Amino acid sequence: MVIKTTAFSQASQLENEKRFLNRLENNPYVVSYYGKKITLDKKSKKMLYNMILEYCRSQCFAKKIKRHKGIGLPEEDVKRFALDILIGLRSWSSEYGNGWGHRRGTTQFMWPELTCDKIIDYGADVWAFGCTVLEMLTGEPVESEHGELVWEDWITLIGVSDMVPYVHNSHLYKQILCDFSSLLMGYSSI
Numbered sequence: 001m002v003i004k005t006t007a008f009s010q011a012s013q014l015e016n017e018k019r020f021l022n023r024l025e026n027n028p029y030v031v032s033y034y035g036k037k038i039t040l041d042k043k044s045k046k047m048l049y050n051m052i053l054e055y056c057r058s059q060c061f062a063k064k065i066k067r068h069k070g071i072g073l074p075e076e077d078v079k080r081f082a083l084d085i086l087i088g089l090r091s092w093s094s095e096y097g098n099g100w101g102h103r104r105g106t107t108q109f110m111w112p113e114l115t116c117d118k119i120i121d122y123g124a125d126v127w128a129f130g131c132t133v134l135e136m137l138t139g140e141p142v143e144s145e146h147g148e149l150v151w152e153d154w155i156t157l158i159g160v161s162d163m164v165p166y167v168h169n170s171h172l173y174k175q176i177l178c179d180f181s182s183l184l185m186g187y188s189s190i
Helices: 008-023 063-065 075-090 112-116 122-138 151-160 171-185
Strands: 002-007 033-040 045-052
Touching: 002 008, 008 033, 008 045, 045 171, 075 122, 075 171, 112 122, 122 171
Parallel strands: none
Antiparallel strands: 002 045, 033 045
16 A cells, blocks of 8 residues: 555645546556545644555656656557556546536646636546647656746746647657547547
8 A cells, every 4th residue: 555645734635536536446547545544743733634545566657757758658658558548537537517627637737728717628638638648758748848837837838828839740649649539529530
Protein backbone atom coordinates (compact mmCIF):
# COMPACT_ATOMS: atom_id res chain seq x y z
CA MET A 1 0.00 0.00 0.00
CA VAL A 2 0.91 3.65 -0.35
CA ILE A 3 -0.54 6.58 1.58
CA LYS A 4 -1.16 10.03 0.12
CA THR A 5 -1.36 12.67 2.84
CA THR A 6 -2.55 16.26 2.83
CA ALA A 7 -3.70 18.83 5.36
CA PHE A 8 -7.30 18.19 6.33
CA SER A 9 -8.21 21.63 4.96
CA GLN A 10 -7.07 20.39 1.51
CA ALA A 11 -8.87 17.03 1.73
CA SER A 12 -11.35 17.91 -1.02
CA GLN A 13 -8.67 17.26 -3.65
CA LEU A 14 -8.09 13.73 -2.38
CA GLU A 15 -11.83 13.20 -1.96
CA ASN A 16 -12.29 14.05 -5.65
CA GLU A 17 -9.56 11.56 -6.51
CA LYS A 18 -11.27 8.96 -4.33
CA ARG A 19 -14.59 9.43 -6.16
CA PHE A 20 -12.80 9.08 -9.48
CA LEU A 21 -10.99 5.91 -8.38
CA ASN A 22 -14.20 4.41 -7.00
CA ARG A 23 -15.83 4.78 -10.42
CA LEU A 24 -12.94 2.81 -11.91
CA GLU A 25 -12.66 0.22 -9.14
CA ASN A 26 -12.90 -2.80 -11.43
CA ASN A 27 -10.45 -1.45 -14.01
CA PRO A 28 -7.18 -3.44 -13.98
CA TYR A 29 -5.32 -0.39 -15.35
CA VAL A 30 -6.09 1.86 -12.38
CA VAL A 31 -4.74 1.66 -8.83
CA SER A 32 -7.24 0.58 -6.19
CA TYR A 33 -8.52 2.83 -3.44
CA TYR A 34 -8.45 1.06 -0.04
CA GLY A 35 -9.76 3.73 2.31
CA LYS A 36 -8.92 6.84 4.28
CA LYS A 37 -7.76 7.70 7.75
CA ILE A 38 -7.81 11.04 9.55
CA THR A 39 -4.82 11.54 11.85
CA LEU A 40 -3.30 14.23 14.05
CA ASP A 41 0.27 15.35 13.38
CA LYS A 42 1.91 15.33 16.80
CA LYS A 43 4.41 18.10 16.00
CA SER A 44 2.15 20.60 14.23
CA LYS A 45 -1.08 19.55 16.00
CA LYS A 46 -2.84 19.71 12.62
CA MET A 47 -5.34 17.22 11.26
CA LEU A 48 -4.18 15.20 8.27
CA TYR A 49 -6.22 13.41 5.64
CA ASN A 50 -4.61 10.13 4.52
CA MET A 51 -5.76 8.23 1.44
CA ILE A 52 -4.68 4.58 1.27
CA LEU A 53 -4.01 3.26 -2.24
CA GLU A 54 -2.69 0.19 -3.96
CA TYR A 55 1.09 0.26 -4.39
CA CYS A 56 2.28 0.06 -7.98
CA ARG A 57 5.46 -1.92 -8.44
CA SER A 58 6.42 -0.17 -11.64
CA GLN A 59 7.66 3.38 -11.63
CA CYS A 60 5.52 6.48 -11.65
CA PHE A 61 4.43 7.39 -15.18
CA ALA A 62 5.67 10.99 -14.77
CA LYS A 63 9.13 9.71 -13.80
CA LYS A 64 9.22 7.49 -16.86
CA ILE A 65 8.51 10.46 -19.11
CA LYS A 66 11.03 12.61 -17.23
CA ARG A 67 13.76 10.01 -17.89
CA HIS A 68 13.10 10.51 -21.62
CA LYS A 69 13.23 14.33 -21.39
CA GLY A 70 13.76 15.91 -24.76
CA ILE A 71 13.47 12.68 -26.76
CA GLY A 72 10.10 11.28 -25.76
CA LEU A 73 9.01 7.71 -25.23
CA PRO A 74 9.24 5.15 -28.03
CA GLU A 75 6.12 5.28 -30.20
CA GLU A 76 5.16 1.70 -29.28
CA ASP A 77 5.17 2.67 -25.57
CA VAL A 78 3.12 5.79 -26.31
CA LYS A 79 0.58 3.68 -28.18
CA ARG A 80 0.31 1.20 -25.27
CA PHE A 81 0.06 3.90 -22.58
CA ALA A 82 -2.44 5.93 -24.62
CA LEU A 83 -4.67 2.87 -24.95
CA ASP A 84 -4.55 2.32 -21.18
CA ILE A 85 -5.55 5.95 -20.64
CA LEU A 86 -8.39 5.62 -23.14
CA ILE A 87 -9.74 2.55 -21.37
CA GLY A 88 -9.80 4.49 -18.10
CA LEU A 89 -11.38 7.57 -19.65
CA ARG A 90 -14.08 5.52 -21.34
CA SER A 91 -15.26 4.52 -17.87
CA TRP A 92 -16.08 8.03 -16.69
CA SER A 93 -16.20 10.57 -19.54
CA SER A 94 -19.97 10.42 -19.93
CA GLU A 95 -20.56 11.87 -16.45
CA TYR A 96 -20.51 15.61 -17.22
CA GLY A 97 -24.15 16.21 -16.33
CA ASN A 98 -25.10 19.76 -17.28
CA GLY A 99 -21.46 20.68 -17.85
CA TRP A 100 -21.03 23.03 -14.90
CA GLY A 101 -18.59 22.21 -12.17
CA HIS A 102 -15.21 22.90 -10.66
CA ARG A 103 -11.98 23.18 -12.58
CA ARG A 104 -9.75 20.27 -11.78
CA GLY A 105 -6.63 18.72 -13.16
CA THR A 106 -3.29 19.87 -14.48
CA THR A 107 -3.32 23.59 -15.30
CA GLN A 108 -1.11 23.12 -18.36
CA PHE A 109 -3.64 20.66 -19.77
CA MET A 110 -6.62 22.98 -19.25
CA TRP A 111 -8.95 23.27 -22.21
CA PRO A 112 -8.97 26.95 -23.35
CA GLU A 113 -12.75 27.19 -23.02
CA LEU A 114 -12.48 26.44 -19.29
CA THR A 115 -10.61 29.69 -18.73
CA CYS A 116 -13.69 31.58 -19.91
CA ASP A 117 -16.15 29.59 -17.75
CA LYS A 118 -17.65 27.79 -20.72
CA ILE A 119 -19.62 24.56 -20.40
CA ILE A 120 -17.46 21.48 -19.91
CA ASP A 121 -17.90 18.67 -22.40
CA TYR A 122 -15.82 16.00 -24.13
CA GLY A 123 -13.60 18.67 -25.65
CA ALA A 124 -11.89 19.05 -22.27
CA ASP A 125 -10.94 15.35 -22.33
CA VAL A 126 -9.74 15.49 -25.93
CA TRP A 127 -7.56 18.52 -25.17
CA ALA A 128 -6.06 17.04 -21.98
CA PHE A 129 -5.48 13.69 -23.66
CA GLY A 130 -3.76 15.44 -26.56
CA CYS A 131 -1.48 17.27 -24.10
CA THR A 132 -0.65 13.96 -22.42
CA VAL A 133 0.21 12.30 -25.74
CA LEU A 134 2.35 15.30 -26.73
CA GLU A 135 4.29 15.01 -23.48
CA MET A 136 4.84 11.29 -24.02
CA LEU A 137 6.04 11.82 -27.60
CA THR A 138 8.33 14.78 -26.91
CA GLY A 139 9.49 14.06 -23.36
CA GLU A 140 8.68 17.68 -22.51
CA PRO A 141 5.67 19.17 -20.70
CA VAL A 142 3.22 20.97 -22.98
CA GLU A 143 4.08 24.66 -23.27
CA SER A 144 7.42 24.00 -21.50
CA GLU A 145 9.08 26.64 -23.64
CA HIS A 146 7.33 29.23 -21.43
CA GLY A 147 9.05 27.99 -18.24
CA GLU A 148 7.45 27.88 -14.80
CA LEU A 149 4.23 29.92 -14.79
CA VAL A 150 1.81 30.83 -12.02
CA TRP A 151 -1.96 30.25 -12.34
CA GLU A 152 -2.74 33.71 -13.77
CA ASP A 153 -0.01 33.34 -16.41
CA TRP A 154 -1.43 29.97 -17.48
CA ILE A 155 -4.90 31.48 -17.80
CA THR A 156 -3.50 34.25 -20.01
CA LEU A 157 -1.44 31.84 -22.11
CA ILE A 158 -4.20 29.25 -22.56
CA GLY A 159 -7.35 31.35 -22.61
CA VAL A 160 -6.43 34.83 -23.79
CA SER A 161 -3.43 34.56 -26.10
CA ASP A 162 -3.66 33.07 -29.57
CA MET A 163 -0.78 30.70 -28.83
CA VAL A 164 -1.28 26.95 -29.14
CA PRO A 165 0.98 24.10 -28.03
CA TYR A 166 3.56 22.86 -30.49
CA VAL A 167 2.07 19.79 -32.19
CA HIS A 168 4.48 16.93 -32.68
CA ASN A 169 4.48 15.99 -36.37
CA SER A 170 3.71 12.35 -35.85
CA HIS A 171 1.27 10.07 -37.61
CA LEU A 172 0.88 8.20 -34.32
CA TYR A 173 -0.17 11.39 -32.51
CA LYS A 174 -2.91 12.08 -35.06
CA GLN A 175 -4.06 8.45 -35.03
CA ILE A 176 -4.29 8.34 -31.21
CA LEU A 177 -6.42 11.51 -31.12
CA CYS A 178 -8.72 10.19 -33.87
CA ASP A 179 -9.11 6.90 -31.99
CA PHE A 180 -9.93 8.84 -28.82
CA SER A 181 -12.58 11.01 -30.43
CA SER A 182 -14.10 7.94 -32.09
CA LEU A 183 -14.16 6.03 -28.79
CA LEU A 184 -15.80 8.80 -26.78
CA MET A 185 -17.90 10.74 -29.25
CA GLY A 186 -18.77 8.30 -31.98
CA TYR A 187 -17.00 9.96 -34.87
CA SER A 188 -13.62 9.30 -36.46
CA SER A 189 -12.03 12.72 -36.83
CA ILE A 190 -11.47 15.80 -34.75
